[in-house]
Amino acid sequence: MSAIAQHADIPGPEGRIPVLDLGPYLAGAPGAREDLARHVARSCRDTGFLVLANHGVPERMVADTFAQSARFFDLPMDDKLALKVGDINIGYLPMGAQTIRTSTVHANKRPNRNESFYIVRDRTPDDPEILAGHPMVGLNKWPAALPEFRAATMAYFATMQALAHRLLPAFATALDLPPDYFDRDFTDPTCTLRLIRYEPQPAVDGETFGFAPHIDTNFTTFLAQSRLPGLEVRTKEGTWIRPPAIPGTFVVNTAEMLGRYSNDRFAPTPHRVINQANEARYAIPFFYGPDNEAVIRVVPSCTSPDDPPRYEPLRYIDHRMNLNRTNFDHRRKDAPTG
Template identity: 65%
Template sequence: MSLADGRIPVLDIGPALAGAPGAAEDLAARIARTCADTGFLVLAGHGIDPALPAGCFDAAAQVFALPDDEKLALKVGEYNIGYLPTGAQVIRTSKVAEVKKPNLNESFYIIRDYPPDHPAVLEKRPFVAPNRWPPGLPAFRAAALAYFAAMEALAQRLLPVFTMALGMPPGYLAGDFRDPTCTLRLIRYQPQPDPEEGRFGFAPHIDTNFITFLAQSALPGLEVRTAEGEWLRPPAIPGTFVVNTAEMLGRYSNGRFTPTPHRVLNQNNAMRYAIPFFFGPDNDAVIRPVPSCVTADNPVRFEPLLYEDHRRQLNLRNFAHRQAQPAVG
């Protein structure tokens, strides 16, 4: 496995976020080139306080260190909120590999924080329910939500740039992201110093949202597959974020920006932690290819897709608990 050699570029987004003349257009052009290749990039100059991802990594270590009975009391239900034990996810919907074995990780899912009496909760809207907070970790909620808020804000600031990368005006997709679906997934990967065939910390897959933000982990493990079939590791630069395109951006682009397969192999002799933040459209958004990506040579390749339907199908197929006894939460 070689180094990325520029296939996964490091981009300073500071000038674009500061509104420097021409900076957003230049960044959009560089993002477009990368999205048409590996679909992975590394962002510097983002302005996120380093204490926020550090606090979230600490929170992840704390929640996974809880006794099993306390974690299982917070186990996910219908909407995948809370704790997911090791062995509970097999990526059957993977479009890049035949996956038969469960991932070697345990996870904790956090969504937008709805109180129990929120109208959306009382109306039982799809994918809306209160988070499941561990009662013995009072600082956990604050650390997770602070990081969640910072990442959602950064994603919204970058949405116009990714829209420009598609060749559309900056505000074109804003209507599909008025109430975006955001998920913070805390993950602990078990060590695999001698990986067995077909077993991964996270099996080869593509992300199914719009774009994903991944704070740099202390230990390596993430690998990205190029179109040539080579597996690369993104540049490991402390304080930066690895960002990858996902399936909905691919659909908006009419296949121009194909999401890149990636996997996790934790060949370290220690637990590995990750805190990916998934940014997706509104549940009621209907995803269609944008006009700039539809031509006579590349006619519309995707039918309109209600994002809520897309999420429901993924949950039904990839998680063991949904194939047993669904329960809200």
């Protein structure tokens, strides 16, 4: 596959959401990073969405993760509720427990029509940050009825974290920065694998969504292609389009922290999920973010006397804690008032 593969349903010479071949880049081919970065920069200035082929993630691993997700959501409700999220989002989030109140792209008043299961870096009870009571660090919760669930999902977690990290130099190059520029903020990245089951949504009323219009709040998000459609991306012109549905590829989108680093040169794109199939739709997004203690600052290549920094420095953990208190019903009691 060439660096860019067109998709017949998307206008433009490269496709509005391009399909990028990662093979040469991952193999370390001369000039591959610069070539990939040019295409990344073009798309990130437009939709902020890419489709990645030849990414090196085994197809069987992706299929196993989807299968384990389906098995989990098929468990009796009592089994799932025994793993319900607590003060931080680890474990099971029931249907109707998340309303995206922080969205700047839609006045979301209704909860999302999905149930979720959150998985983070796997730690032991004697982990120093667990013992210290870190406010955004906790232990994963595992379903006893699914003995293969932990190994399968953690294998996928580790593989996706490695892939996300390998792409940091491409994003740095796309912003005219040294390839290792972001490394200092991603020595212990904050990652989450979220398993999601979307219920069928017979009608589209502009207020009810599998996932309401929003932007992601991390750095980059990696979404394995689902069997059923549902993800929609809002263009700068205000129309909603779907990424190319190519089996075996990943849909990747930029998120809020990359937008802050880039002074909105790579502003995150609103997206939503509407499941109009007559059956449940499964998704396994992997969210890649900076270290908890990283301070997000606008990078020097994205400012000038005519374009000063639009954002003050932001400690990433403060950002995460605010989102957690605001968007999830079980934490709203902790949100600041007044």
